[in-house]
Amino acid sequence: MAGVKPGFIHGANARVKLDGKTLAYCTDLNYTIDMATVPIEAIGSYEVKAYEPIAYSVSGSFSVIRYTKYLVAGGSPTKGAASGNPSAALGDSNKVGTQLNPGQVLSSTTFDMEIFQVNSVTASDTVTSDDNSVFELKDCRVTRRTSSLNKRGVMVDSYTFVAILGGDKDVDTAALVSASGSTIQDLS
Numbered sequence: 001m002a003g004v005k006p007g008f009i010h011g012a013n014a015r016v017k018l019d020g021k022t023l024a025y026c027t028d029l030n031y032t033i034d035m036a037t038v039p040i041e042a043i044g045s046y047e048v049k050a051y052e053p054i055a056y057s058v059s060g061s062f063s064v065i066r067y068t069k070y071l072v073a074g075g076s077p078t079k080g081a082a083s084g085n086p087s088a089a090l091g092d093s094n095k096v097g098t099q100l101n102p103g104q105v106l107s108s109t110t111f112d113m114e115i116f117q118v119n120s121v122t123a124s125d126t127v128t129s130d131d132n133s134v135f136e137l138k139d140c141r142v143t144r145r146t147s148s149l150n151k152r153g154v155m156v157d158s159y160t161f162v163a164i165l166g167g168d169k170d171v172d173t174a175a176l177v178s179a180s181g182s183t184i185q186d187l188s
Helices: 092-099
Strands: 014-018 026-040 050-065 111-118 131-148 156-163 163-166
Touching: 026 156, 026 163, 092 131
Parallel strands: none
Antiparallel strands: 014 111, 026 050, 050 156, 111 131, 131 156, 131 163
């Protein structure tokens, strides 16, 4: 069929936002959702009768290619801050920076992370481009920051995080991720 655009999510059409603020030069985002279970066994039976869930956890990591205010003379990178992107500039209200500062860690607040698919539009299309929210992580907290720099590469900061909830952002399905009676939509 002519004119059909593929709907795959890939690095060229994905965008990551922290608290609604686009994260410029974000790479290598990954997340894991774990459901810990215990086996239910019965006396006189060799096989397990069932596996029951006992814990739900979300964790992941992402990397950010660092840049300074001198990246583009007189301008800024697409969707990025003109002042650079240190950890203090990530997210809204300096949430990532305060989570890594020992003097502010107790008063720091969590952030939300959302993955979007950016729909590209050709010049002949009359429809404006729109974003499709794909996945959402709620109440994230940074647990580790590492950095790497080599002679022939760019500086990359890597962040490890945990979250309270994580799930597909699809309001049409009845099976929304929930924990303790709260769905992703309830926490918005």
